[in-house]
Amino acid sequence: MTPSIQPITGRAWVFGDALNTDAMYPAHAMKLDLAEAAKHVFAQVRPGWTDLVRPGDILVAGKNFGVGSSRPVPTLFQHLGIAALIAEEFNSLFLRNAINAGLPALTVPRATTFFSDGDIATLDVTTGRYANQTTGAEERTAPLPDLVLDIIGNGGVLPMLARAGYLPEAVAGLLLSGAGGGLR
Amino acid sequence: MGMTMIEKLLARKAGIPRVQAGDTVVVDVDMCVLIDLQFATTWVQPVRIADPERVAVVMDHAVPAPSLKDATGGTHARAFVKEFGIERFYDVGRHGICHEVIAENGLARPGEILACTDSHTCAAGAYNTGARGLGPVEMYAILCTGSTWFQVSPTVRYELTGRLPGYVSGKDIFLHIAATWGDATNQNLEYGGPGLASVPMNDRRTIATQGAEISADFSTFGVDDVLRSFLAERGVTGFEAADADPDAAYLDVRTVDLDGLEPYVARPGTVSGNAVPVSDIEHRRLDQAFIGSCANGQLEDLRIAAEILDGRTVAPGVRLLVTPASQQVYREAMKAGYLQILADAGAVVTNSTCGACFGYHMGVLGPGEVCLTSSTRNFTGRMGSTEAEIFMAAPATVAASAVTGYITDPRSLA
Structure with missing residues (x-):
């Protein structure tokens, strides 16, 4: 059964095209634990951004978002409190990483002109509806496939594996109580 | 269809x-x-x-x-x-x-x-x-x-x-x-x-x-x-092979x-729309030259590098790093004499690892350095400092460039 996914509303941060995984999760940060590594996201692209981002914010990017490595960048976004990703085009490996981490991600045409930094964005991945509360504009795009909604609705694949008995009980308990974010 | x-x-x-x-x-x-x-x-x-x-x-x-x-x-x-x-x-x-x-x-x-x-x-x-x-x-x-x-x-x-x-x-x-x-x-x-x-x-x-x-x-x-x-x-x-249908x-x-292809070089940042024939690349002095990675640390890559470096030396001021793609490639390259030639020319031959390619260890670039790599990825910061520049080319081009000290067409040394 797929738990329902509610529409998400948050403050938008708008970035450009072809943001690669080295710009979000550089190799030297891979030597750190996830919470520390998260402080290096976009360190060169937008220095100081990780100090400004607040829980519930939404990240908006352009074309070819996330080209590069399999590094679990979306997990770093979750550590920063990012509630959802919007991009004009996702690299498919990056998109899968977001879905599998339980982070809602929606492809929205012309997203970087539809939203500006600081606008209040709303998206509903179950219907494909998205809106800019600041400008009052509202549009609709393709919703996510059911299989993908199922993963996101369950909070990612790890809670699903925990429920299916693949993980040790203590770990599964932590994950299913919602306290296991750091395990991702 | x-x-x-x-x-x-x-x-x-x-x-x-x-x-x-x-x-x-x-x-x-x-x-x-x-x-x-x-x-x-x-x-x-x-x-x-x-x-x-x-x-x-x-x-x-x-x-x-x-x-x-x-x-x-x-x-x-x-x-x-x-x-x-x-x-x-x-x-x-x-x-x-x-x-x-x-x-x-x-x-x-x-x-x-x-x-x-x-x-x-x-x-x-x-x-x-x-x-x-x-x-x-x-x-x-x-x-x-x-x-x-x-x-x-x-x-x-x-x-x-x-x-x-x-x-x-x-x-x-x-x-x-x-x-x-x-x-x-x-x-x-x-x-x-x-x-x-x-x-x-x-x-x-x-x-x-x-x-x-x-x-x-x-x-x-x-x-x-x-x-x-x-x-x-x-x-x-x-x-059971997966063949394409004629009407796919x-x-x-x-x-x-x-037939008409030349050696290519990608400029730093990305390969997409950012590579030119070697004859069109600017004269760039190198600090590091790297032959390795899953893409180009294969036995043939070490062979061509050894062919070009045989009897030559790596230019002063250039570090040439060679990382075989596996322990098996390492051993075969040793048996064939490639590693001896590379080391004699002044290259550092490392153990097999992804190391330098992803800027994690064994060949990390410092600020302001210029690297010509045969590895997989030339994103800003990929191999270390975000102030380093990573050009990308084939192992033959990297080997020739290590000899001259700047990006060089391997055919000019043949």
């Missing part, structure tokens, strides 16, 4: 008559390859896994362990393979970069699906395998359940014509494609045509590997005599004339 190679492969593995671009399919994964990094960050040993026969563990990114974190990852990996009786465990000493190990040990089979934690897993598309790099969480799920899902992207076909000229290689074919057509986000790439017979397996793997750099999903080559004999030498038999639907079909 027929199917492209990858569509046919996915349809067969999903157990349905046909798939087309836009479909979502659920498939069993034939081989699940985990790398050392998977075990170094928040690893939890699962209670049960789908099938230990379909799992391989390869130590490659951070070996021998450069940090306590990586050493602990190694401990986790060894405990995991012991607990579950994983026979395909490539620990330090019989290790290599996973995509080379996959090739050497016949883990990638035509018509089958291979998943691995590294983004360059598309490399195994050279063997007609449906291969993708997937994130650590998804790999963990595949380890447990044995299956995953794919959204089927449209396919672009590259039709190769003519013959590959001397001192021009798979890297140059790829950089030409990246320069000409740019990104392939949410596209599959398929390679074929009459020119393919002149492209050896090592070059095909370079091309397939680098599909990740233009953001492609799967890269797939067909099964021909060159591949068949490569597979037979590695004990891979009894497979492609997003685009593009021709690459090999």
Whole structure:
């Protein structure tokens, strides 16, 4: 059964095209634990951004978002409190990483002109509806496939594996109580 | 309407008559390859896994362990393979970069699906395998359940014509494609045509590997005599190839004339729309030259480097690093005398690892440095400092440039 996914509303941060995984999760940060590594996201692209981002914010990017490595960048976004990703085009490996981490991600045409930094964005991945509360504009795009909604609705694949008995009980308990974010 | 190679492969593995671009399919994964990094960050040993026969563990990114974190990852990996009786465990000493190990040990089979934690897993598309790099969480799920899902992207076909000229290689074919057509986000790439017979397996793997750099999903080559004999030498038999149908639907079909191809160089940042023939590149002094990685640390890459460096020396002020793609490549290159020639010329030959390619250890770049690399990726900061510049070229070009100290056409030293 797929738990329902509610529409998400948050403050938008708008970035450009072809943001690669080295710009979000550089190799030297891979030597750190996830919470520390998260402080290096976009360190060169937008220095100081990780100090400004607040829980519930939404990240908006352009074309070819996330080209590069399999590094679990979306997990770093979750550590920063990012509630959802919007991009004009996702690299498919990056998109899968977001879905599998339980982070809602929606492809929205012309997203970087539809939203500006600081606008209040709303998206509903179950219907494909998205809106800019600041400008009052509202549009609709393709919703996510059911299989993908199922993963996101369950909070990612790890809670699903925990429920299916693949993980040790203590770990599964932590994950299913919602306290296991750091395990991702 | 027929199917492209990858569509046919996915349809067969999903157990349905046909798939087309836009479909979502659920498939069993034939081989699940985990790398050392998977075990170094928040690893939890699962209670049960789908099938230990379909799992391989390869130590490659951070070996021998450069940090306590990586050493602990190694401990986790060894405990995991012991607990579950994983026979395909490539620990330090019989290790290599996973995509080379996959090739050497016949883990990638035509018509089958291979998943691995590294983004360059598309490399195994050279063997007609449906291969993708997937994130650590998804790999963990595949380890447990044995299956995953794919959204089927449209396919672009590259039709190769003519013959590959001397001192021009798979890297140059790829950089030409990246320069000409740019990104392939949410596209599959398929390679074929009459020119393919002149492209050896090592070059095909370079091309397939680098599909990740233009953001492609799967890269797939067909099964021909060159591949068949490569597979037979590695004990891979009894497979069912995924061939494209004559009436397959492609997003685009593009021709690459090999006869007219020159060595290429990518400028720093990206390969997409950012590479030029070596004759058009500016005069750039180098601090570091690197021959290695899953893309270009293969035996033939070390051979061509040794051919160019034989009797020559690395220019003052340049560090030439050579990293064999596996322990097996290292030993074969030693036996053939390549390592002696490279070391005599002033190169540092390292153990096999992903090290310098991803800027983690063994050749990290400092601020203001210029590197010419034959590795996989030239993103800003990829090999260390974000203030370093990374140019990319084939091993022959890197070797010639190490001799002169600036980016040089290898044909000028031939």
